[in-house]
Amino acid sequence: MMPWGYTVPAVAAVLAVIAAELFVVRTGLFRRGTYWVTMVIVVAFQIPVDGWLTKLSAPIVRYSPDGITGWRFPWDIPVEDFLFGYALVTAVLLLWERGKSRKDSVGKDTA
Structure with a gap:
């Protein structure tokens, strides 16, 4: 059974941000190499x-075992943390x- 506390919202956040890009915002972000380099940098800092x-061995942040899958990689990091991190950074x-493209279109109208 999939835990509802943290896993389901983490998966839902990833699906929501992907759907937002593909069907609503359509910035082309997923086709840019700079986006994927950014995600590698984020993960490189997130892991340590x-x-x-x-x-x-000495957690500062604890998760209810009923709220996560229990899958941890690497160094005991719950996989849900990577899902939420991906969704958060991608949404931002x-x-x-989107804000940049709106600003550009407003600037073109007044020029």
Whole structure:
């Protein structure tokens, strides 16, 4: 059975942000190499920080075992943390790109 506490919202967040890009915002973000480089950089920093916060030997952040799948990789990081991180960073970048394109279109109208 899939845990409802953290796993389902994490998966839903990823699906929502992907759907927002593909069907609503349509910035082309997923086709840009710079986006994927950004995601690699985010994960590179997330792993040591999140790993330290969630290490099972002395956790600073604890999760209810009923709220997560229990899948942890690497260094005891719950996979749900990566899902939420992906959704959060991607949503911010989509909003940034959307705001930038709106600003550009307003500037063209007044020129």
